[in-house]
Amino acid sequence: MADQYDPKESEKKWGEFWEKENIYAFDVNSKKKIFSIDSPPPTVSGKMHIGHSFSYSQMDFIARYKRMRGFNVFYPFGTDNNGLATERLIEKMKGVRGSDMEREKFISMCNETLKEILPEFVQDWKNIGISADFSINYSTIDDRSRRLSQKSFLDIYKMGRAYRKQAPTMWCPECHTAIAQVELKDKEIDTMFNHIIFKCGDEKENLIIATTRPELLSSCVAIFANPNDERYKKYFGKKARVPLFNFDVPILADERAAIDKGTGIVMCCTFGDQTDIEWQKAYNLPIKMSINPDGKLNKLAGKYEGLKIKEARKQIIEDLKKEQLLIEQKPLKHSVNVHERCGTEIEFIVSKQWFVRYLDLKEKFLAQGNKIRWHPSFMKSRYDNWIRGLQWDWCISRQRFFGAPFPIWYCNDCGAEVLAKENQLPVDPLSDKPPITECPHCKSQLFIPEKDVLDTWATSSLTPQISIDVISERMKNAKRKIFPMSLRPQAHEIITFWAFNTIVKSWFHEKNIPWKDTMISGFITLGGKKMSKSLGNTIEPQEVLATYHADALRHWAASSKLGEDLDYQEKELISGKKTVTKLWNAASFVFSFITDEDKKKIKTGKKPKLELIDKGILAKLNKVIKTATKNLDEFEYSKTKSEVDNFFWQNFCDNYLEIVKDRLYNSNISDEKKHSAKYTLYCVFLDVIKMLAPFMPYISEEIYQKYYKDTESDKSIHISKWPKYSWFDSFFKRNKNAEQTFELFCQVLTKVRQEKSKAQKSMKAPVNISLNKEQYSKLLPVINDLGGVTNALNIKEAGVLNIEVIQENIEEKEGKKESEEKDKKIESKNEAEKNQEKIEEGFDESDLN
Numbered sequence: 012m013a014d015q016y017d018p019k020e021s022e023k024k025w026g027e028f029w030e031k032e033n034i035y036a037f038d039v040n041s042k043k044k045i046f047s048i049d050s051p052p053p054t055v056s057g058k059m060h061i062g063h064s065f066s067y068s069q070m071d072f073i074a075r076y077k078r079m080r081g082f083n084v085f086y087p088f089g090t091d092n093n094g095l096a097t098e099r100l101i102e103k104m105k106g107v108r109g110s111d112m113e114r115e116k117f118i119s120m121c122n123e124t125l126k127e128i129l130p131e132f133v134q135d136w137k138n139i140g141i142s143a144d145f146s147i148n149y150s151t152i153d154d155r156s157r158r159l160s161q162k163s164f165l166d167i168y169k170m171g172r173a174y175r176k177q178a179p180t181m182w183c184p185e186c187h188t189a190i191a192q193v194e195l196k197d198k199e200i201d202t203m204f205n206h207i208i209f210k211c212g213d214e215k216e217n218l219i220i221a222t223t224r225p226e227l228l229s230s231c232v233a234i235f236a237n238p239n240d241e242r243y244k245k246y247f248g249k250k251a252r253v254p255l256f257n258f259d260v261p262i263l264a265d266e267r268a269a270i271d272k273g274t275g276i277v278m279c280c281t282f283g284d285q286t287d288i289e290w291q292k293a294y295n296l297p298i299k300m301s302i303n304p305d306g307k308l309n310k311l312a313g314k315y316e317g318l319k320i321k322e323a324r325k326q327i328i329e330d331l332k333k334e335q336l337l338i339e340q341k342p343l344k345h346s347v348n349v350h351e352r353c354g355t356e357i358e359f360i361v362s363k364q365w366f367v368r369y370l371d372l373k374e375k376f377l378a379q380g381n382k383i384r385w386h387p388s389f390m391k392s393r394y395d396n397w398i399r400g401l402q403w404d405w406c407i408s409r410q411r412f413f414g415a416p417f418p419i420w421y422c423n424d425c426g427a428e429v430l431a432k433e434n435q436l437p438v439d440p441l442s443d444k445p446p447i448t449e450c451p452h453c454k455s456q457l458f459i460p461e462k463d464v465l466d467t468w469a470t471s472s473l474t475p476q477i478s479i480d481v482i483s484e485r486m487k488n489a490k491r492k493i494f495p496m497s498l499r500p501q502a503h504e505i506i507t508f509w510a511f512n513t514i515v516k517s518w519f520h521e522k523n524i525p526w527k528d529t530m531i532s533g534f535i536t537l538g539g540k541k542m543s544k545s546l547g548n549t550i551e552p553q554e555v556l557a558t559y560h561a562d563a564l565r566h567w568a569a570s571s572k573l574g575e576d577l578d579y580q581e582k583e584l585i586s587g588k589k590t591v592t593k594l595w596n597a598a599s600f601v602f603s604f605i606t607d608e609d610k611k612k613i614k615t616g617k618k619p620k621l622e623l624i625d626k627g628i629l630a631k632l633n634k635v636i637k638t639a640t641k642n643l644d645e646f647e648y649s650k651t652k653s654e655v656d657n658f659f660w661q662n663f664c665d666n667y668l669e670i671v672k673d674r675l676y677n678s679n680i681s682d683e684k685k686h687s688a689k690y691t692l693y694c695v696f697l698d699v700i701k702m703l704a705p706f707m708p709y710i711s712e713e714i715y716q717k718y719y720k721d722t723e724s725d726k727s728i729h730i731s732k733w734p735k736y737s738w739f740d741s742f743f744k745r746n747k748n749a750e751q752t753f754e755l756f757c758q759v760l761t762k763v764r765q766e767k768s769k770a771q772k773s774m775k776a777p778v779n780i781s782l783n784k785e786q787y788s789k790l791l792p793v794i795n796d797l798g799g800v801t802n803a804l805n806i807k808e809a810g811v812l813n814i815e816v817i818q819e820n821i822e823e824k825e826g827k828k829e830s831e832e833k834d835k836k837i838e839s840k841n842e843a844e845k846n847q848e849k850i851e852e853g854f855d856e857s858d859l860n
Contacts, residue, residue, distance in 0.1 A: 016595040018560035018709065025712045026137055034727045035078070035142040037085045039486035046082035047496040048074060049475050049526055050143060051509070052089030052151060055125065056096040059135035061542060062502070064552040065577065066532040068568035070500035071141050072648040073530065075705035078142070079733040085493055087147035087478040088136065092125055093156075093414045094467030095186055095352050101413075109412045110187065114441060114462075121413045125150070135553070139561050140708045142729065147481050151470045152413065156477050157437035160415040160470040164407075165430055167367055167519055173407075175428070177363045179281075179288045180406060181348075184306025184320070185355035188410040189364050194508075196351045199344055204273055206338040207331060209234065210252040211262070218243075218251055218262075219338055221273030225331065226323040229256050229312045230280040230301040235290065238264035240275050253278075254336045255327065256313065263294060282359030285402065302358055304410075320358075365408040365417065365463070369515060373398050379514050382524050386646045387574040390503060390531040397507040405515075407466045414464030416440060422450040423457035472512035475525045494521065498646075499529040503574060506531070530646045533576035542579070550579055562707040563587030569652040569706045590656065591710045594700065597664055598714045601692045604675050609689050610722045622674075622684055624793045625691040627753025628667045632658065632695050634750070637736035639702050648706070655702045663695060666757045673799025697723075698734040748789075755789055756797060759812070763801045766814040777802050777817040781809035 029035060050070060053063055078084045098109055101121045109117045133145070149156055167173045180189045202223050209218040220234065231253045236243035243262075250259040260278075267286055268277055279290045281298045290296065301311045308315050308323050315323045331337040348357050369376075376398050385391040408417065416439045418431035431438045432446045440460030449456050475496050483489040495517075501509055510529060517525035534541055537548045555564055566587030571577035612619075621629070635658045642650040671688040674680050697719060704711040708729060715728035725731040759780070767776055780803050782790060787808040790797055794806055804817065 021713045022709050037144045041083040043083040046077040047085035047493045049496045049499045052091040054096045055092040056100050061550045061552045065568045068565045072705045076643045086143045088143040089149040091151045093152040098413050114412045157415040161418040161436045172368045175365050179359045180362050182358050182360045183350040185353045195348045197346050198349045204341040204343045208336045219274045225327045227280040230299045231278045232296040233279040234262045235265045235268045236276040237268045237270045240270050367405040384528045386530045393506045407469045408463040417461040419461045420445040420458040424455035425453040427452045468512050472516040496526040499526040503531045531574045536578045559584040572649050602718045619686045622687045624796050625687050626749035630750035636734045670800045770816040777804050779815040780806045781813040
């Protein structure tokens, strides 16, 4: 048995080694081709969660592969620490509310707290083996990011595409801020369709209107029915009286009123939903706002003033019942828009906000999306569908505190907008003065600073520019060399957030795509449901690392197909842990035979005369290398991991190691044949750990440094060359049947094992093997290897394949009885238990023989 591998010690040792030796550093002076990754900056909202460990491992597979393929990999690491998520974290940690503090003090608290928690937060990524160049770092709240975000705003403003307008805005009553369409998500809730009486004309006729929002009655400005609805044609042009509030509103016809929904006649309030906004604009209806930004009803609601929305709904329903104005209530499963951050149902309020005008550019953005290669390709439909469904310009202002401030002031007298100068950036209008002392329009010397901050996605959509700006201090012409970036890896649920907005900004500022390829990952589910803190079904990756360690976690992350969600299964982590153990013990076995003298021979590069079975495993390996390379070039990491895993466990461990044991142990075998096996073991196993290195960086480095470093020239396996495939070179042309011979050999070997198991005999039990003519002819050159691994007494040509397991006779049994009893006494129970543990950790019986 090999010394036990200690993953905890190994991960710490090699993590420190990689950092100290700058193994993953981007070389600004290199002439190598650059592969640049627009890596997602994780949101600082606590600590790394299981989804992070999943998707970041997947992007790291590609980074490590490209580095081994000879690219100069530009792989920065940023953190997204401006905006609502970080504010909420700080508020929770410090027991405060930002809205109750002076903005300057709250921002200072946020900055100080981030300094405290960021090192541990970033360490989580290092612990799972992320091979980013951590010296190329940024945060979305640092001076650089705020400067570039503010410059982006100024540039878009000068293009005539940024505007400020008093308009209906999507609003989160919980977070007290405007939000953009991209920040909405659908949530199905249980509610009631309330059938309410509206009086019409001389009040002798009742109109029954069904609504889920009776709390908006005081905001009602009109009643609508479909012009083709025969039930209501006679009412068009008349007025209806709003119950409880007793004011009249017009009854109008519009095709957007659904005949088959509710009672077919609806009230229009300002503003209950998107259709209400459209009706208000189309018919120039008055604007009546009943709900304040804090989610409470205002004076327009009369006696319900001050009540929260749900409280007001309950009270109004009770009053309608008392007045006999509520006919019935029907249960309803209702899909509503909620703020994705907090899950609160959004409202529409009229407020002054900053927007980016881009609805007229839909076709441009679709065309840009077509220039990018999407992996998997079907994910592009999400991008396309989002663009086609856009109804709002991008609202980029937020009524929050910790973010990039708008670089703008307003004249106190005439309202003129005063922009910061570029050389002032980053600027905070609340503490910095405008670049002018007098308004050019009205000569006023009083200016009002903008209090709002930019939407966090307005900054995060500039990650290519921000990371390139970081390296520009060390590298000439960095942007020309790196942009467009090679790859954007990201999760599918933020295609509409991050991918789309980055493409938008890249079009505005660069008139180009931001990256050539985008690789989309899924998310983690538990029992088929997405992991979520609100559902209480999250798994902490820190706990997984403590039990199974980083290589097993990464091995698990590699089992998910590109773009697909993965259900959390502990058995997959156990499988990864077993693979680590199997690799370690396979290495120990291989190098128990390979001496320093053997390594000297191998280092010369001269191939020995290879046995046919050795050529066969090399041919098999060659095809695996070719397939693995092709798949990783297409970012299909799961296919590569599966292919290499299968080769390692089945072809190498189960078969080849067993085949060459007899040749290595048998003193009657020539040194030349032994060296053929040793050379093959050395080369095949090296290529195996190289192909597994992107997925399992720690165990592969441990094996490389322990067994290969004195022969190979590279400081780390992770900057060594990726294995080459050479199917068409002269070696394989001369030995084109080697792989078929190896496969046939393994088929016969499998059959022998099956027959021994069926006969309940040890794998060392002797056999007689009969082969058909074709099999015998093909296996004749490797007949000694076949005899050795199967313990065959006789191998002959016959009509069909047949395996005869030798049954011991009575005399032989009696003769062995005394010896077997003696052996049993020697073998201790503890040793048996130890072997069983080894099997469970990733060995099979062949390792114990």
